Amino acid sequence: MPHTLPPLPYDMSALEPHITANTLSYHHGKHHQAYVTNLNNLLQGHALENASLEDVIMAAAGKPDMAGIFNNAAQVWNHTFYWNCMKPNGGGQPSAAFKAKIETAFGSWEKFLADFKQAAVTQFGSGWAWLVKDASGALKLLKTGNADLPMAHQMTALLTCDVWEHAYYLDYQNRRPDYVETFLNHLVNWDFVESQM
Incomplete structure (x- = not known):
């Protein structure tokens, strides 16, 4: 059976003004x-x-x-x-239980946000920044180039930010750091992220 384009899980304008x-x-x-x-x-x-x-x-x-x-x-x-990984009025923080897991893995919530942003901003060229669970169940950050993805490395994807230019250039031009910060602060669907555990 041919693969099909899944519909967006929200209206085309639902993520505005953050993604138009x-x-x-x-x-x-x-x-x-x-x-x-x-x-x-x-x-x-x-x-x-x-x-x-x-x-x-x-x-x-x-x-x-x-x-x-x-x-x-x-x-x-x-x-x-x-x-x-995104929803209208997203961002903020996950449940207390999941936040505690992130704090254990990264040292603090703020350190996780900083490290995730750093991974996304420093991915050279096109690619993705990921929060993943490895085979031992540990939470880690991963950045991949082009189409590469966690499952090819025996890891489970929990959250991703697309840093191909077509993901943000119409709204943010060359300001990838602003796009990534907006993604974290206003768009992340933490309910979906936690459901991937």
Whole structure:
């Protein structure tokens, strides 16, 4: 069955003024859709044609001859996950229990915010900043280039911030730090993040 573009979990204008409907219309309707279309084209007649998105990603990860399939499949997954990491009137803080886990892992809530922002801002070129749970259950930060994602490294994604320029350039131009700070302060859907544990 062909992969499809999942609808956004909120209206196109729901994240304004932090992320505008103009940005989402391009980011979701053009970029995300293009990854879905490319993936379906690449999988036509392929042994993975009817595999789940996650199975496609894991089968293609680390295989140079399947780089196109991996890149498009991972970007379909990454974007779907990113949309769910945000909500209108988001940001703030998670539940007391989850905040305590973050404080244990990073030393303080403020240190976590600073370290996450640093990871997102210092990812050279295009990519993603992640809060992940590793195989031992420990919370860590990860930054990945291009389409790379935690599952390819045996980690569970909890939160991501898209730092490809098309995620923020229409609203923030070259001010990636402002976009990341706004993401943390006003957009993160902590209920979704905690549900991934």
